[in-house]
Amino acid sequence: MRSNRYALLLTLTVCLMLAVAPILAAPARQPLVVNSYYSDSASSKPFEQLVAMFSKQHPEYDVTVNVVAHEDFKILLRTWLNSADAPDVVTWMGGERMRYFARKGLLAPVDAVYTPSGFDNQVAPAFRNACSFNGKLYLVPRDFEWWAVYYRKSIFEKHKIPVPQTWPEFLDACDRLKKAGLTPIAIGTKNMWPAAGWFGVFNLRVNGLDFYQDLCDGTIAYTDPRLKNAMDYWKVLLERGYFLDNHSSYGWREAAAFIYRGEAAMMLMGSFITDDIPASLADDFDFFRFPVIRKDVGLVEQVPVNGFMIPARAKNKDAAVAFLKFMASKEAQDFVANTQSYPVVYKGFQSRDPYLQKGFNLISGSDGAMQFYDIDTDPEMADIGMNALVEFMMFPVRIDTILRNLEVQRQRIFK
Amino acid sequence: MNRDHWTPYAFLAAPVTIYLVWVIIPIVQTMVLSLSDWDGVSSTLSLVGFDNYKRLLSDPYFIRSLKNNVTWIVAFVFLSLPIGLAMAMLFNNSMKGSRLFKTLIYLPMTLSFVVVGQVWSWILEPKYGALNTFLRFVGLDSLARPWLSDPGIVTYSVIAAALWRQVSYSMILFLAGLQNVPREQVEAALVDGANGWQRFRYVILPALWPSTVVTITVSIIDSLRAFDIVHVLTRGGPFYSSSVIANYMYIQAFNNYRMGYGSAIAVVQFLMTLVFILAYLASALRREVDYT
Numbered sequence: 001m002r003s004n005r006y007a008l009l010l011t012l013t014v015c016l017m018l019a020v021a022p023i024l025a026a027p028a029r030q031p032l033v034v035n036s037y038y039s040d041s042a043s044s045k046p047f048e049q050l051v052a053m054f055s056k057q058h059p060e061y062d063v064t065v066n067v068v069a070h071e072d073f074k075i076l077l078r079t080w081l082n083s084a085d086a087p088d089v090v091t092w093m094g095g096e097r098m099r100y101f102a103r104k105g106l107l108a109p110v111d112a113v114y115t116p117s118g119f120d121n122q123v124a125p126a127f128r129n130a131c132s133f134n135g136k137l138y139l140v141p142r143d144f145e146w147w148a149v150y151y152r153k154s155i156f157e158k159h160k161i162p163v164p165q166t167w168p169e170f171l172d173a174c175d176r177l178k179k180a181g182l183t184p185i186a187i188g189t190k191n192m193w194p195a196a197g198w199f200g201v202f203n204l205r206v207n208g209l210d211f212y213q214d215l216c217d218g219t220i221a222y223t224d225p226r227l228k229n230a231m232d233y234w235k236v237l238l239e240r241g242y243f244l245d246n247h248s249s250y251g252w253r254e255a256a257a258f259i260y261r262g263e264a265a266m267m268l269m270g271s272f273i274t275d276d277i278p279a280s281l282a283d284d285f286d287f288f289r290f291p292v293i294r295k296d297v298g299l300v301e302q303v304p305v306n307g308f309m310i311p312a313r314a315k316n317k318d319a320a321v322a323f324l325k326f327m328a329s330k331e332a333q334d335f336v337a338n339t340q341s342y343p344v345v346y347k348g349f350q351s352r353d354p355y356l357q358k359g360f361n362l363i364s365g366s367d368g369a370m371q372f373y374d375i376d377t378d379p380e381m382a383d384i385g386m387n388a389l390v391e392f393m394m395f396p397v398r399i400d401t402i403l404r405n406l407e408v409q410r411q412r413i414f415k
Numbered sequence: 416m417n418r419d420h421w422t423p424y425a426f427l428a429a430p431v432t433i434y435l436v437w438v439i440i441p442i443v444q445t446m447v448l449s450l451s452d453w454d455g456v457s458s459t460l461s462l463v464g465f466d467n468y469k470r471l472l473s474d475p476y477f478i479r480s481l482k483n484n485v486t487w488i489v490a491f492v493f494l495s496l497p498i499g500l501a502m503a504m505l506f507n508n509s510m511k512g513s514r515l516f517k518t519l520i521y522l523p524m525t526l527s528f529v530v531v532g533q534v535w536s537w538i539l540e541p542k543y544g545a546l547n548t549f550l551r552f553v554g555l556d557s558l559a560r561p562w563l564s565d566p567g568i569v570t571y572s573v574i575a576a577a578l579w580r581q582v583s584y585s586m587i588l589f590l591a592g593l594q595n596v597p598r599e600q601v602e603a604a605l606v607d608g609a610n611g612w613q614r615f616r617y618v619i620l621p622a623l624w625p626s627t628v629v630t631i632t633v634s635i636i637d638s639l640r641a642f643d644i645v646h647v648l649t650r651g652g653p654f655y656s657s658s659v660i661a662n663y664m665y666i667q668a669f670n671n672y673r674m675g676y677g678s679a680i681a682v683v684q685f686l687m688t689l690v691f692i693l694a695y696l697a698s699a700l701r702r703e704v705d706y707t
Contacts, residue, residue: 100456104457192650246564248653254540379672380667387655388654
């Protein structure tokens with residue numbers, strides 16, 4: 001009995017020492033907490049490698065990365081920003097999504113990340129708007145998506161359809177595809193935002209950047225005749241049956257599968273579609289800029305920007321700035337471009353990948369950039385608006401009632 | 416002090432405290448939030464009285480969600496109960512394979528609503544889904560519908576998927592209730608010359624009343640709670656056609672940054688459920704008096 005008791009005491013003491021030892025032995029490193037939504041395998045591994053690269057260059061920081069699935073992240077972010085234990089860096093998007101929090105004083109300005117050279121010397125100027133609020137920067141941009149019409153080259157070649165550059169050419173292409181028994185345009189509106197992509201593109205081509213920006217800011221009525229005019233172009237495509245049948249049953253990936261199977265030809269989508277395209281078909285896909293509708297309106301594209309923010313309540317802001325300086329560096333961004341084929345934001349970005357370079361040229365050759373309807377307008381308005389767009393796509397004749405209802409909601413939300 | 420006097424309370428103290436902290440207090444907090452305009456993000460909020468409730472009365476999307484919930488309740492009570500009862504009656508014997516059938520019918524119950532929703536979204540897919548393919552195969556092309564896109568039928572499609580799982584629940588509850596039907600009464604009726612239907616109507620059904628009350632209450636509560644299957648199948652779409660109040664509350668509170676408004680919807684849902692729970696409790700307590 002006595003020996004048992006001694007054995008127990010000895011074991012407990014050893015365990016206690018083992019538990020305490022690491023704490024005593026660890027050097028005093030500055031902690032840094034990063035919360036990210038890079039949760040799928042294509043994006044989580046590269047981010048881990050980036051963090052490892054940073055830790056190698058800066059061993060004085062002890063970096064902890066918390067990965068949270070995208071949908072949960074969106075909800076938890078508000079809790080984190082308000083908590084006394086806020087993380088030091090969070091991943092997020094630009095535009096209204098960022099401004100919503102900046103307006104409430106929940107974000108710390110990130111201008112320090114770009115000293116001494118300055119934001120405009122490091123980042124392509126098209127992105128400044130998406131990262132600022134009230135003259136200060138709150139988002140450190142890293143990569144972006146561009147929206148364009150993706151299509152299968154083999155289908156276009158088989159039916160001898162040239163890549164359309166103007167609206168009449170686009171209608172002609174759709175008509176020929178339909179006559180060949182294919183669905184010209186695939187779209188999946190179960191999650192609604194692909195329809196918002198079409199809404200944006202018609203507004204930008206017919207009414208221009210300022211109009212669309214004001215519409216998202218809630219200062220233009222939804223019953224404005226210019227909006228109706230833009231929707232009328234969309235109506236033409238709907239009435240001629242160029243879209244996929246029963247698109248509200250499909251998420252965007254299920255709709256894209258129609259293109260992979262050769263039953264549909266085109267899809268207006270963000271550049272992340274390349275993550276979904278099967279490897280065997282990767283070479284058969286290309287994209288073109290959505291055709292010009294009015295020659296007097298500038299070429300503006302939808303370019304959601306992704307990056308990082310620093311919560312106002314972060315404890316280790318210096319560590320956060322050091323981390324973000326690394327993320328904003330050419331080295332880190334080239335790594336992202338090469339491993340994930342995402343276009344990145346630093347000025348003068350050149351890629352050996354012709355596909356990426358084409359995307360970057362699409363943006364630098366544009367007259368301006370917007371985020372995206374559900375990123376640039378009030379979240380409640382976006383939800384009601386996108387539902388209305390799906391209803392319009394299914395029942396185009398209801399356009400007047402739909403716009404009237406949207407206007408009623410706009411007045412309530414933006415009063 | 417007599418130990419027996421305070422021992423029960425000592426044992427109750429811990430669970431009651433947990434219940435108070437994790438259930439009662441949050442309910443009260445939600446009720447307070449429903450009187451505010453909190454967006455779920457800011458560290459301040461202002462109380463706006465009953466504005467949120469006034470807005471609910473005229474919110475067309477909330478009204479539509481409420482109407483859909485009524486459809487859910489009607490379907491759950493008037494479809495899952497009779498079908499569950501019929502299956503319980505059918506398999507409540509020792510015929511060959513009855514246990515196998517009971518297990519097979521019970522299997523959907525083991526699946527979460529999210530899984531059920533995912534599976535049914537494939538079955539109901541308009542072009543290649545199992546249901547439409549089958550209908551075209553047997554020549555009933557005209558019956559093949561866009562089950563989840565047609566605003567007129569989408570709610571019924573979602574309810575059908577939920578019923579597929581709910582029926583097994585009803586069946587189990589009724590099977591348990593059937594075990595409690597006094598055999599002597601059934602045999603006495605048989606001796607008196609009652610046929611199958613008369614035995615069922617006058618002996619078994621009345622004895623099943625406690626089970627029926629439980630099943631009705633559970634079905635109503637489940638239909639008011641329905642969220643995951645709606646969220647997975649349609650997100651409440653197309654344009655709110657299949658929306659239910661739990662789904663609408665989620666969108667308002669978590670997507671639209673309208674936590675105060677979402678809380679008001681939650682309180683309404685809570686009060687509706689409370690009515691049915693209280694009715695059930697009243698009937699259960701009365702019954703305990705009768706049967707003991």
